[in-house]
Amino acid sequence: MKNRKEIVVFDFETTGLSAFSDEIIEIGAMKLVNNGAGFEVSEELSLLLKTSVPISPKITEITGITPSMQDKYGVSQEEAFQKLSSMINEDTLLIAYNIQFDLGFLQNFYRRYWDPKFEVKNDLLDVMAVYKDRHKFPHRLESAVSQYTISFPNTHRALDDVKATYAVLEAMKDERDTISKYINVIGFNKKYGVSGPKLSHVKYVAQYGGYLEIEKM
Numbered sequence: 001m002k003n004r005k006e007i008v009v010f011d012f013e014t015t016g017l018s019a020f021s022d023e024i025i026e027i028g029a030m031k032l033v034n035n036g037a038g039f040e041v042s043e044e045l046s047l048l049l050k051t052s053v054p055i056s057p058k059i060t061e062i063t064g065i066t067p068s069m070q071d072k073y074g075v076s077q078e079e080a081f082q083k084l085s086s087m088i089n090e091d092t093l094l095i096a097y098n099i100q101f102d103l104g105f106l107q108n109f110y111r112r113y114w115d116p117k118f119e120v121k122n123d124l125l126d127v128m129a130v131y132k133d134r135h136k137f138p139h140r141l142e143s144a145v146s147q148y149t150i151s152f153p154n155t156h157r158a159l160d161d162v163k164a165t166y167a168v169l170e171a172m173k174d175e176r177d178t179i180s181k182y183i184n185v186i187g188f189n190k191k192y193g194v195s196g197p198k199l200s201h202v203k204y205v206a207q208y209g210g211y212l213e214i215e216k217m
Contacts, residue, residue, distance in 0.1 A: 001125075001179060006033045006042075007093040009169075010084070011161045012105050013063050015055055019104025019196060023051045025065055027080055028158025030166065031087045045083055046159040050074035063156045081113040092122055093183075097141045097165040099126040100186050104196035120199055127169050129187040129207065129214060130179065134172065136210035144168045178215050185214050 001007065010029040016022035027047045032039040051074075054067045075083075088094070096102045103120060110118040131144045142154040145164050148171035152164040173179050187207030188194045194204050207213050 001039075001093065001173075002034070004034060004093050005091060006031060006089075007039065007095055008032075008087055009095040009162045009166045010102065010106075011096060011158045011165065012102050013059075013065065013156065013158050014105060015051055015053070015059060017101075019108050022105075023053075023077065024049050024080070024105055024109070025051055025055055025059070025070065026063070026158040027084055028160070028162040029084055029087055030159070030162050031092075032166075043087055044159065045087060047080050047083065048074045049077055049080045051077075065157075077109075078113050081109050085110070085114070088122070090122065093125060094120075094122045095125045095127060095165070095169065097126070097144075097161070097168070098128045099124055100188070100194065100196050103199070107197050120197070121201060123183055124186070124199075124202060125169075125179070125183055126186050127165050127172075129185060129205075130172050130182050131168065132187055132207050132209050133182075133212050133215050134175075134210065139209060141165065141168070148172070181215055181217065185217075187214060 008029055008031050012024045013026035014022050014024050029045040030041055031043040033042045048070055050070055060066050107120050128139055132139045141161060141164060145154045148168055150164055150167045152167050154161055154164050184201055185203045185205060187205050190206040205214055
């Protein structure tokens with residue numbers, strides 16, 4: 001990634017798993033710019049969002065976010081989109097843990113508030129794909145945080161998970177710098193296939209875990 005000018009690491013907490021019928025309840029994002037010697041944080045975003053229906057007790061249990069927190073601190077979906085999209089340009093490398101999940105919500109965000117035919121064309125990096133190539137199940141973010149003794153906790157709050165994701169990526173780069181092989185490659189479980197949008201510039205690879213499927217390509 002040393003030739004990249006800027007990257008954005010992002011994470012969404014949502015009301016459910018469907019990018020079409022569920023909504024984003026929290027956005028965490030961190031923009032880093034290349035200063036010549038490495039990347040430094042230039043901007044952070046942490047937003048609670050109002051939703052059209054109250055979040056369920058199960059989502060509150062997972063995230064700690066309550067309807068009263070949304071009422072008190074939440075911004076509109078459109079305002080959140082404007083803030084997030086201002087951090088991203090066409091050359092930005094987008095990074096997330098299990099990015100395929102977040103991509104559906106990101107693309108629908110743009111289609112709702114920017115262009116109904118929008119397709120994400122940015123280069124992408126799925127940190128989970130790197131981790132899954134190197135370690136056997138389980139492959140959750142908390143597993144990666146524990147594996148690499150990351151100081152940022154995986155809390156299921158968006159900005160905390162963003163910082164944890166970037167710390168895991170840095171640890172894996174220091175361990176073995178083959179990260180460039182994973183740009184625009186998304187791994188998936190062959191049993192379930194690819195859920196969410198399939199982007200024309202992305203290669204989808206069936207990944208089993210701990211067998212270096214992508215790194216050996």
